[in-house]
Structures are given as structure tokens and as C-alpha cells.
Amino acid sequence: MRFTLRVWRQAGPEASGSLVTYEVDDINADTSFLEMMDLLNEQLTTEGVEPIAFDSDCREGICGMCSMVIDGEAHGPLPESATCQVYMRHFRDGDVITVEPFRAAAFPLVRDLIVDRSAFDRIMQAGGYISVHSGPKPEPNSVPIEPETVELALDAASCIGCGACVAACPNASAMLYTAAKVSHLALLPQGQPERYDRVRKMVTQMEKEGFGACRNYGECEAQCPKGISIAFIGQLNRDYVRASLRDPVDRRGKMVPQ
């Protein structure tokens, strides 16, 4: 198969970027999209051109590292797939394919197709955890949990943190990501003690990072490689409202051992 690629090239965050056209030929239909990019990069290296920088690691759709907007869609045309799970058989011979980075103000560009998604980590650091030390813990079967609840929490926890929801959203909102993280813990009994504190802190951090507001476009769910439902955004909003109605006094200062 033969393709014309229009790939975003940008040497660094301050440099100006543009779409550069490349031709690839003789591509086997069973080649994955990233393997096709590897072949292009080998071709470029041989020609003495710097290869295109892009992120990828596990190449089986679970690490969340790969991040390309292919023909205007985060992770390309296939539903519920990461970029690394797209194969050239999903395109037509001779197609012109446009490849861009995940664009968002909160995801500054690093180089070519690589962006900085550390804002996601900072949202997690703001409260995306259950405070617990390592050491002996109670017997887990002493708190039975309905399997339906666990499965729902797992639907949320399946988020791979790739940022496609942000790239897909016209407002570059991170609501789906934050909602998935908040809901995972809010649904489980272990997550109850910090539930409302957590949602408040994570939403505050999300806003600080410069992500846009959610307007219910639903593009995030449509382009999410794990198909995470926007119903979790409803869960986040409910918890957030409850959190703001609660006494916001932080008593933690008094709990530190003297």
C-alpha cells in the first residue's frame, strides 16, 4: 500500500511548526500505524533527515503513551483504540493521512508529535488517592462489595490517562479524565473517607492547569480508547456539588501528631 502523510513537525515549544508531506510506499496492510511511522523514520534517517519524534511504549493499547491525532481524530478512525492499535488495513491504498499532536493549552508541545501531559499527574497528586501507608491491612473480604459496583468502578479505572479526551474536546476540557479518576474511588467503600475532599481538590487543580470547561459535546467519550462513559462526568458533578455544600474547613492540621 502507498500513502501520503502530512505530519506536524515542530522542533520545540518555542519554534514554529508546520505540516510536512512525506510519501511511504510498499506498506503491508498488516503493518500497524506506528510501525508505518517507524518505517518512515528509518527512511528519513537513511536520507539524513531527522526522524519524527512521537511517543509510544507498550504498543498494545494499555500504557497510554501514544498520542496522535490522525485525520482530525484522537487515536485515529477506529472506535475504542489507541494509536498503536490502528492498522494500515483500516485505510485505503493511496490515502492522504494527516498526523498531528494532541493539542491543548494545558498540554504544551515538546517536539513534533510529543506533548507534555504532566498536568494529568498533577491532578492525581492533588487528591487522586486513598491515603494509606504500606503495611498490614484488614482482611479485604471483611467488607463485601457488590460485583456490579466493582465493575462500574473498574469501567472508570480503565482510563489509560492518554489525554485523547482533552485532544478531542473543542474546549480541551479534562472533565472525562478527572471524572474517571474521581468516580473510581468514589464508588468504592475504601474511597469514602476522602470522597468530597478529593473531588474538590482534583477539580481545583484541573481548573488551575488551564483545561477548558465541559459543554457536554461528548467528543471525549466518542474518541476515548477505552470508551469511558460521560456518565462519570455526572458522577463528578454530583459529588462536586455535595462537596461544595459541606463544611469546607480543613481539619487536617489538627490531626498531625504533636
Place this chain on the structure above:
Amino acid sequence: MRLDAKIPEAPIEDMWETHREHLRLVGPRSRPQYRIIVVGTGLAGAAAASSLGSMGYRVECFCFQDSARRAHSIAAQGGINAAKDYRNDGDSVYRLFYDTQKGGDYRSREGNVWRLAELSANIIDQAVAQGVPFAREYGGMLANRSFGGVLVERTFYSRGETGQQLLLGACSALAEQIAAGQVEMHTRTELLDVVVIDGRARGIVVRDLVTGQIRSHAAEAVVLATGGYSNVYYLSTNARGCNVTATWRAYKRGAGFANPCYTQIHPTCIPASGEHQSKLTLMSESLRNDGRIWVPRERGDARPPDQIPEDERYYYLEERYPRFGNLVPRDVASRNAKDVCDQGLGVGPTGRGVYLDFRDAIQDHGHDVIKGRYENLFKIYERIMGESPWGTPMQIYPAPHYTMGGLWVDYNLMTTVPGLYAIGEANFSDHGANRLGASSMMQCLADGYFILPLTIGDYLSRHPSRDVNCDHSAFADAERGVRDQIQRLLGVGGTRTVESLHRELGRVVWDHCGMSRTAEGLERALEIIPQLRDEFWSDLRITGTGEHLNKSLEHAGRLADFLELSELMCRDALIREESCGGHFREEYRTEEGEALRDDLDFAHVSVWEFRDADQPPGLHEEPLTFHALPLAQRNYKV
């Protein structure tokens, strides 16, 4: 090099408890005075960094990915073992110990394995407390499934993404410590050297992968949690970035490297299809619970699988191993797949594949039950192969997956360099010559949550100096070495890409030091590898510079280390004149074709010591003793 495993003097069931009680401690008020470096943020690294941080130590943590959560533990699918005996099927600490020792073909240390089995139940408790959503039964109790090489159901799981859920748990604990200021996180940063001063590890030299800046970090102790080296084969189930660089550079600074030839070839992976392929994808071993493995009885039978009648199907594992059937350990399953394909019975376009068939399971349990168990795995398969396992059997073939070899560590998980620790897959300790399914996450988390945080205190309390900084000339020397190597790589100016050289190395190692090995083949590989290394250093081509994000440069540095490691692997495989676990030497097999150990001459750990680049490495042996479980021929047939 002195190998003192520091196994406590106590009966095996009391060993860890006795050891814990005698370890020296660092008091809570002193801990902030100690700085510890943790490299790698997979299950072992994230668990260790968060545990140490919450104890009050100052931790600096490093990963080469853009976020701690992307480390390759995330891709572990099937589950994690724990001796909880929830199913009332006779499980116990002893049974898990027994299965692990036997599964590893009696090539691991009894004391370490017992401790692992003992701590396994705590890991589940810890993970659940963090909010890890393990599968539950209708009554709300934790569910279990079974895995290869065992006769009990002790594996805990979250769909087919147990690794992701456990790693998210560990990384959430890490996030808490980062927020608390206890852990300083450095992402997109790669270790390029370990700094040893007066015989003790005192820091590391890293490269910032975005800016190319070379930096030193000093600490009282360094923990390597940097995973395994399956990518030496080029095609493996590991992530593209997985590499041996950290452990290899540690080896070159004096840490002994143990059993490098013990590699695990996982039986259930999607077969390789062509030249363009960049990695192989694992299909969880849990599929062997319900899937039946077979090939046509007749050579060259080109009929579609659904037209091959029952009596013309060769369910070779069920026939050869009636007691364990499709759930034999990984090394046995892989070798048998190779065996039937060598006989010409393989399926698929390359003839290197066998069927994994769910037809009977779907009939027996119904569509919904199978969907609940394997839906996401079926989806992964269909996406890659363009064929649905609901209608056609899966095609699978073994692929490099895990490395049991790694840095030698004592009972405290310390390498032969004082102050340098190795945990998780990076060390060699618990899996002998073959790892059982669902045991890697168990080991990573036992090391990271429960063992290292205690044992490291013992070392720190004995070395109370708090004068670490990067002013010592050893840091400047190490930085210079790192810069020189980068300049050398950029300066070769040849014609070949890193990918093409790596692919070539992979083929050599796969052919000669893969699923089966011979003296002749290994000697051949030992001739080819140095030639390939010369070619690398004389004909490599990298564009760009070292002062920006340069993926080819990163890859080249890692390949340079694989080119050295592969030689040590072959050397180790050559001198181990026996077959054990994943190390199968064709010359040494039983009449039935199974691995034939030589306990008289090889019941030991081979530990390699780096000497100068021009000299062959030194070999040391740590004898293995067997008290709790006497040596026996491994038999999965009856």
C-alpha cells in the same frame, strides 16, 4: 566478589520474622536526613518509592516515560497470586512456596521464595485498601481464577488488566507522597551510570530526555527497579522502551549479574507476521483456563480449523500432560508448541503457530460467561489479527516475555555493591529458571511494599554519613564517561539505522539463545555478536544532536548495552550444561524430551563479575541448598 546471601539462621517458616526482629531501624525523626534514589516506577519502583516516602525518607524517583503510571507493569494482564486459600482447595504458604520452587525448576533460593509466599496475602490486603478493584463474586467476596503450573485457584484479577489496576494503586500512593513533598519525581529521565565511591553506591548520572542535559544525583542508597531485558530479542512482549541499561551499567560498576541465560518465552502470544513488526503481543495465560490448545494431526492440513473433525485434532498438552493439561507451566507449554511446529504441524501463514480454541468453553459455559472473563483479550486479538476468536480459534506462538536473570541480590535485596539494591524483575531472586504465571506482580509488590523498606533501613543505620553531594570527582568522571559515549554514538556517521541493527541482534539471540539452545549454536552466537557490535560502532547512523529529544539516540544507547549483555547471556547458557526451566539445552533432556537437570554440578546461581572491557567476565557460584523441599525431577504428567 564475595557472595554472602545473608540467609537468616532460623527455620524457614520463621526466617523473615526473625530477620525483621533483628534488623536495625532508622527512627522516624532521622529518616528525613536520608536521601534514597529509586529508578523505575513499575510495580516494584512505585511501591518502594511510595513506601519509603511515607516512612519519612527523602526519595528521588526516576522514570524514562512521561508519567510514572506508564511503566510496563501496566501491561500485565492475568492476575496476581496470593496464598489466601479463599477457595478452600488446600492452598497454603507452603503450597505456594512449593509451586514456585518446582515451577522454577529448583534454581532459586528457598529462603527468598518462602518469604515471597508468606507476604503474598498482605499484598492483596494492601492493594484493596488502596482501592484496587479486584473481581468479586456475587456475594461481594474476592474472586479467584487459576493459572499455569498449579492445582489450586489462588489468582486475583481485574478483568484482563490486573497490572494496570495494581500499578494505578501503587502510583496513587506515589502521587500522595509526591504531593506531600516526600518524593521528588523526575519523568523523561534516564539513568546512564551508577556512581560508586569507596565501594558504596552514592548516586547516579542521568540524562534529561527532553533537553539532553546530563545531571548527577547523590544519595545514601540507590534502588534499581528497572525491569528485565527481554528486548534483547528485539521482538518481545515488552514495551518498546524496556531496556537493560540501568542494570548493565550497575554490572559494569561492580554489581554481580546472576543467571543471565534464564529467560522466559511465554507460550500464548500472537505469532509474528512479518519484517515490519515492532513487537509481539501477549495473550494472557488466563486464557489457558478455558481455551484448548491443538494442532492438526496431519502435516500440511490446510483445512480451516472448524472443518477439522475432533479425532483429527491433536490436543497435545492434554494428551502429553493429562494432570495439568493446558495449564502446564510456561516453559513446558512453549517447548511443546515449538516441538509440534518443528514437526511440521504448525498452523498459520508461517507455520509457527498453534490453535487456542474456545469452542468447547463457549458451549459449556455460554457466551456471557466467556465474555465476562476474556472480552478485552478477545478484542485485542481481533484488532491485531483481524479475526474474531468467537468464530475461529486464536493462533498463538511463544514469545520472549520475562527474564528471571538479573542483578544478584542477597536476602536484603542488596547487590554486591553496598548501598545498591535491585528489586522486581531487575533482580534474579525468586523465580529460579522459570517464573510461574501471576507471580511477577507478587514479587514486585512484595519487594517494594514490604521487604526493601525494612532492609534498606538496616544498611542506612550502619552508614549514618549525611555528607552526600555531587561534588566528589567520581560524579564528574561518570558524567564525562556518559557524555563521551553520547558523542561517540553521534559521531559514528555510518549508514545503518538503530532499528535494523537491533532487529539483526534479536534474530541472532532468538535463534541461538531462545527457546532451545545447543553448544554449537551458542558458540556461533558468540562469534557473531562481537562482529555485530563492531558493525554497530562503525556503521551506525543517528541524525540530530544530543541536546534535544532524540529517540534514535536513546535507542542506540540501549542497544549498545544489549550488544554486550547478549554475549554474557550466551556465555552463561553455554557453561550451564544442563536443562532447567526456560534454559533448555538440547543435549540434556530426559527420554521423554523433558528438561534434564544436573543437580550435582549445577545446583547453583551463576554470578558474573565484570572485569575490564578486554577481559572475559569472572564467574562465581552461589550454591543452592534444599531443606524445606528436597530436589525432585519436575513432572507435570502424573
